[in-house]
Amino acid sequence: MDEMLIVDYGSQYTQLLARRIREIGVYSRVETPMSATLSENVKGVILSGGPQSVYDSQALKLPQNLVDSGVPILGICYGMQLIVHEFGGVVKKGETFEYGLTRVNFFDDAFFKTSSSNVWMSHGDSIERLPDAFMKIAESEMGVIAGMRSKDGKVYGLQFHPEVSQTVGGMRILEYFVLNLCKAKPQWKMEDYANSKIEEMKRKIGNSKVIAAVSGGVDSTVATVLTAKAVGKNLKCIFVNHGLLRKEDEEVPKVLSKLGIEVKVVDASKLFFENLEGITDPEKKRKVIGETFIRVFEEEAKKINADFLLQGTIYSDVIESAAASSTSAKIKSHHNVGGLPKEMNLKLVEPLRELFKDEVRVLGSTLGIPKSVLNRHPFPGPGLAIRVMGEVKYDRVKILKNVDEIYTSLLKESGEYDKIWQAFSVLLDTRSVGVKGDQRAYGYVVALRAVDSAEGMTASWHKMPYDLLRRISSTITDKISSVGRVVYDVSDKPPATIEWE
Numbered sequence: 001m002d003e004m005l006i007v008d009y010g011s012q013y014t015q016l017l018a019r020r021i022r023e024i025g026v027y028s029r030v031e032t033p034m035s036a037t038l039s040e041n042v043k044g045v046i047l048s049g050g051p052q053s054v055y056d057s058q059a060l061k062l063p064q065n066l067v068d069s070g071v072p073i074l075g076i077c078y079g080m081q082l083i084v085h086e087f088g089g090v091v092k093k094g095e096t097f098e099y100g101l102t103r104v105n106f107f108d109d110a111f112f113k114t115s116s117s118n119v120w121m122s123h124g125d126s127i128e129r130l131p132d133a134f135m136k137i138a139e140s141e142m143g144v145i146a147g148m149r150s151k152d153g154k155v156y157g158l159q160f161h162p163e164v165s166q167t168v169g170g171m172r173i174l175e176y177f178v179l180n181l182c183k184a185k186p187q188w189k190m191e192d193y194a195n196s197k198i199e200e201m202k203r204k205i206g207n208s209k210v211i212a213a214v215s216g217g218v219d220s221t222v223a224t225v226l227t228a229k230a231v232g233k234n235l236k237c238i239f240v241n242h243g244l245l246r247k248e249d250e251e252v253p254k255v256l257s258k259l260g261i262e263v264k265v266v267d268a269s270k271l272f273f274e275n276l277e278g279i280t281d282p283e284k285k286r287k288v289i290g291e292t293f294i295r296v297f298e299e300e301a302k303k304i305n306a307d308f309l310l311q312g313t314i315y316s317d318v319i320e321s322a323a324a325s326s327t328s329a330k331i332k333s334h335h336n337v338g339g340l341p342k343e344m345n346l347k348l349v350e351p352l353r354e355l356f357k358d359e360v361r362v363l364g365s366t367l368g369i370p371k372s373v374l375n376r377h378p379f380p381g382p383g384l385a386i387r388v389m390g391e392v393k394y395d396r397v398k399i400l401k402n403v404d405e406i407y408t409s410l411l412k413e414s415g416e417y418d419k420i421w422q423a424f425s426v427l428l429d430t431r432s433v434g435v436k437g438d439q440r441a442y443g444y445v446v447a448l449r450a451v452d453s454a455e456g457m458t459a460s461w462h463k464m465p466y467d468l469l470r471r472i473s474s475t476i477t478d479k480i481s482s483v484g485r486v487v488y489d490v491s492d493k494p495p496a497t498i499e500w501e
């Protein structure tokens with residue numbers, strides 16, 4: 001199969017670049033400059049951006065074998081500056097910063113297909129003089145060289161990032177480079193990703209045992225089904241029921257069983273409720289749940305004697321951590337979403353690490369996982385505990401479970417569920433006066449939340465149709481006598497977070 005080699009100089013966007021090449025239908029391989037090797041399948045090379053300056057004493061270099069091979073090369077940002085530096089041009093150190101959306105004029109119709117566009121810039125160093133063998137093909141409104149190509153048409157450079165969605169026409173540029181200049185054939189499909197990961201896991205894991213904590217979320221389900229294809233019965237799945245699940249989560253072991261995966265259900269709800277007794281502070285709730293989960297999981301892990309731990313980490317979980325690449329700058333530490341202990345002496349298996357959420361859904365569908373699982377809304381690890389305001393009591397969790405079932409089923413029935421990124425209900429620790437059957441009522445208040453979002457980092461409240469809201473509200477108050485009032489949350493994130501606690 002034809003492939004594109006991406007040389008990673010530590011850009012935050014390297015995996016996004018790899019994903020864009022996959023979108024074009026071409027297999028892409030990400031390597032560090034030290035490990036970059038060519039094969040006859042490699043039809044072209046893309047040098048990523050990166051946090052360094054070509055003048056840094058430890059600056060990562062352009063591998064000579066790539067230049068000698070004669071395959072087309074595209075350098076992006078640092079990648080372009082590296083080409084300029086190595087081919088005899090001059091890079092100017094940090095005088096003209098361009099960051100964010102910038103207007104750029106283009107002088108190569110075939111490559112850009114337009115005379116100007118808004119593009120995403122993120123650079124401190126810039127090009128002062130091109131090498132003799134190169135010509136300028138793009139310039140920013142500030143007069144900075146934004147694109148170049150060698151006169152023989154083999155090597156290209158862009159100072160901006162075509163892979164980010166803010167760059168208008170960025171995909172067109174990448175497509176032209178990959179399909180027309182490199183002549184790579186679009187032969188890659190998600191099935192190939194699945195097969196290569198399965199083979200990779202077979203080699204890595206051999207006959208050892210793998211333990212997985214399954215939650216029924218999209219990522220952990222897809223990771224589990226994929227890994228089961230690699231190691232079969234050596235995958236041992238544990239589902240810890242902390243009693244803070246929605247009704248639909250309790251069905252998870254059955255759903256997985258239908259997919260051929262047996263799950264050991266550990267009912268630890270009594271322990272969780274005991275440990276949560278008297279706690280109202282949201283952070284403390286999270287801490288207690290995390291610690292209790294670890295204790296229960298460790299106990300089960302000991303019985304299984306596993307060598308590997310499966311985690312459904314996806315690329316957005318690691319994108320800003322130093323772990324995103326061996327060459328990238330540390331922006332912030334990644335917080336462990338699974339909440340599992342570090343000192344368990346288990347080696348990690350993370351087969352979805354390079355994929356974005358929507359790609360995970362496509363992979364899941366190629367593995368035969370039903371849409372009803374793949375399109376589920378996210379659900380937080382601490383579960384309903386952070387949706388019951390105040391102390392977590394069994395009877396209040398039960399009310400919320402019933403409210404949630406009504407809310408979710410009406411959203412699904414009306415077709416609204418798939419238009420929403422995440423929807424849930426919250427049981428407040430306030431009561432309010434009402435009138436039911438000519439009698440004074442003093443019931444609980446429930447808040448409904450629904451948000452539109454891309455990755456949960458920012459979110460807007462969902463413009464729910466009024467008729468549907470009315471139906472949801474009246475069904476809840478009709479069917480659940482202890483609830484007297486329903487409110488709809490119209491807060492964006494920021495300033496609010498998606499969850500209430």
Ligand code: XMP
Nearest residue numbers: 337378379380381382422456493497498499
């Ligand atoms: P916030 O409330 O921070 O939520 O705006 C953003 C997204 O993350 C989910 N979330 C969590 N997921 N463990 C998780 O696995 C957690 O502790 C946790 N807290 C929030 C939340 O549901 C939303 O999708």
